Amino acid sequence: MSQTSNSLKKRKKDLTFWQKIYIPEIAKGLALTFKNMVRPKFTMEYPEEKFIPPPSYRGRPVLVLEETGEERCVACGLCSRVCPALAIEVQAAETEREKERYPEKFEINMLRCIFCGLCEEVCPEEAIVMSKDYELAFTNREDAIYGKDKLLTPVSQLEDRIEFLRKYK
Amino acid sequence: MSITEIIIISLIKIVIVLGITLITVAYLVYFERKIAAWAQNRIGPNRVGWQGILQPFADVFKLLLKEDIVPERANRIVHAIAPMIALFVAFTTYAVIPIGPNVNIFGYDISLVVADVNMGVLYVLALTSLGVYAITFAGWSSGSKYSLLGGIRSSAQMISYEISMGFSIGGVLLLAESLRPIDIVNSQTNLWNAIVQPIGFITFVVSAFAETNRLPFDLPEAEPELVGGFHTEYSSMKFAGFFLAEYANMVIASAMIVTLYLGGWHLPFEQSLGLSGIWLTVAQIASFFVKMGAMLFFFIWVRWSIPRFRYDQLMNLGWKVMFPLSLINIIWVAAIIMIFN
Numbered sequence: 001m002s003q004t005s006n007s008l009k010k011r012k013k014d015l016t017f018w019q020k021i022y023i024p025e026i027a028k029g030l031a032l033t034f035k036n037m038v039r040p041k042f043t044m045e046y047p048e049e050k051f052i053p054p055p056s057y058r059g060r061p062v063l064v065l066e067e068t069g070e071e072r073c074v075a076c077g078l079c080s081r082v083c084p085a086l087a088i089e090v091q092a093a094e095t096e097r098e099k100e101r102y103p104e105k106f107e108i109n110m111l112r113c114i115f116c117g118l119c120e121e122v123c124p125e126e127a128i129v130m131s132k133d134y135e136l137a138f139t140n141r142e143d144a145i146y147g148k149d150k151l152l153t154p155v156s157q158l159e160d161r162i163e164f165l166r167k168y169k
Numbered sequence: 170m171s172i173t174e175i176i177i178i179s180l181i182k183i184v185i186v187l188g189i190t191l192i193t194v195a196y197l198v199y200f201e202r203k204i205a206a207w208a209q210n211r212i213g214p215n216r217v218g219w220q221g222i223l224q225p226f227a228d229v230f231k232l233l234l235k236e237d238i239v240p241e242r243a244n245r246i247v248h249a250i251a252p253m254i255a256l257f258v259a260f261t262t263y264a265v266i267p268i269g270p271n272v273n274i275f276g277y278d279i280s281l282v283v284a285d286v287n288m289g290v291l292y293v294l295a296l297t298s299l300g301v302y303a304i305t306f307a308g309w310s311s312g313s314k315y316s317l318l319g320g321i322r323s324s325a326q327m328i329s330y331e332i333s334m335g336f337s338i339g340g341v342l343l344l345a346e347s348l349r350p351i352d353i354v355n356s357q358t359n360l361w362n363a364i365v366q367p368i369g370f371i372t373f374v375v376s377a378f379a380e381t382n383r384l385p386f387d388l389p390e391a392e393p394e395l396v397g398g399f400h401t402e403y404s405s406m407k408f409a410g411f412f413l414a415e416y417a418n419m420v421i422a423s424a425m426i427v428t429l430y431l432g433g434w435h436l437p438f439e440q441s442l443g444l445s446g447i448w449l450t451v452a453q454i455a456s457f458f459v460k461m462g463a464m465l466f467f468f469i470w471v472r473w474s475i476p477r478f479r480y481d482q483l484m485n486l487g488w489k490v491m492f493p494l495s496l497i498n499i500i501w502v503a504a505i506i507m508i509f510n
């Protein structure tokens with residue numbers, strides 16, 4: 001152990017003469033920064049140019065809306081149970097349709113959500129998934145509680161993520 | 170020239186020099202941010218005006234609108250005086266730096282320097298050492314440990330590097346046989362001092378970095394350990410005063426390096442260019458500013474390349490390396506004078 005740490009550490013006496021007088025090393029450092037000054041820039045000019053995240057990105061959780069206009073959620077409440085931040089509130093109700101249960105009220109408090117993705121992982125119906133939406137800003141606390149109106153998202157917009165989940169989950 | 174004419178001409182020069190200085194300082198801040206961004210593969214400020222060109226004014230407005238906070242335990246009077254000293258020192262130093270040869274305007278023979286004093290170099294040295302007071306006062310009067318540590322470091326650092334700076338200038342003075350900046354520039358018409366005495370040039374540049382508290386010697390304001398160093402407790406325009414003074418000092422340091430070592434306004438091979446009268450003067454003034462700009466770029470470039478020295482390393486470098494080197498330089502210059510005379 002001490003052997004390796006000793007051999008890794010460069011002591012002053014191990015430096016060559018040219019390293020000791022600093023100047024060539026400083027020149028090398030300056031050359032490196034100069035090279036970087038003329039290289040292409042990484043900056044993305046945000047409001048004009050938006051970052052499109054890869055499917056593995058965990059943006060805000062949304063509910064999946066089928067093409068038929070029905071929601072997938074069966075209001076089992078598992079997501080609400082698992083949520084470490086206690087951000088989800090589900091209230092179940094019954095319908096006449098084939099899937100007998102649906103959430104009468106589904107709210108995610110975006111001030112509490114920590115984007116952990118556990119709700120998505122636990123959902124038996126693949127009904128709640130993480131979207132690519134990262135632009136979350138509110139002017140008051142009420143606005144931060146997202147109801148079904150904001151959460152329901154057509155499945156066509158979420159295909160990337162669902163495919164990713166099927167592959168890796 | 171009558172006395173009123175002299176006063177009017179001097180006042181005009183002062184206004185021009187102050188104007189140029191303030192604009193240079195404002196844009197220096199802008200270029201510092203731009204170059205920092207480029208060195209880090211970023212774009213830098215580009216929102217205020219075309220390519221962010223109005224950014225410095227936005228910065229100043231922001232600082233003006235901030236609340237001016239004075240800590241409870243501060244010594245109010247000294248706390249207020251410190252940034253004034255810093256600004257005073259920074260702006261009065263420009264008085265003796267010549268930007269070009271004498272010109273003839275409306276029949277007056279005007280030298281392009283506010284005050285053509287025959288001990289200009291000494292004046293600059295004296296004033297820049299006064300700058301230590303600003304920082305020490307600021308550190309002491311804030312009543313905060315970070316500020317005090319910053320102030321103490323700064324005085325120790327400035328005193329150590331002033332010595333090697335003084336000795337490096339010694340070499341220049343030996344060659345020019347004068348303390349007058351214009352004479353020093355004229356002594357380099359054919360050969361710049363940076364070529365004649367490279368060691369002195371290097372020691373002077375390094376000391377200039379230490380004197381202006383620029384990285385790699387910015388220990389008085391080392392952010393990771395001292396919050397903001399001596400100006401931790403300053404806000405609003407008082408902070409802006411220190412900020413301006415720091416950049417103004419950088420401009421002075423560059424102007425001094427150009428005057429003392431890079432031939433001032435002289436162009437290389439200017440006689441062979443075949444320019445006449447007024448055009449030669451214009452080219453010379455332009456060359457002064459180009460050299461100064463290059464030095465300023467170098468200052469910023471170094472800041473974004475080299476990490477900060479540790480305090481003991483700084484003192485070692487100052488006393489055990491720079492000081493002996495500047496002495497060697499004096500001997501070297503003396504030997505050259507002996508051989509060629």
Ligand code: SF4
Nearest residue numbers: 083113114116117119
């Ligand atoms: S992502 Fe995590 S914190 Fe957010 S709602 Fe789902 S489980 Fe709760």
Ligand code: SF4
Nearest residue numbers: 073074076077079123
């Ligand atoms: S989103 Fe999924 S886990 Fe949550 S209540 Fe609906 S079906 Fe159950």
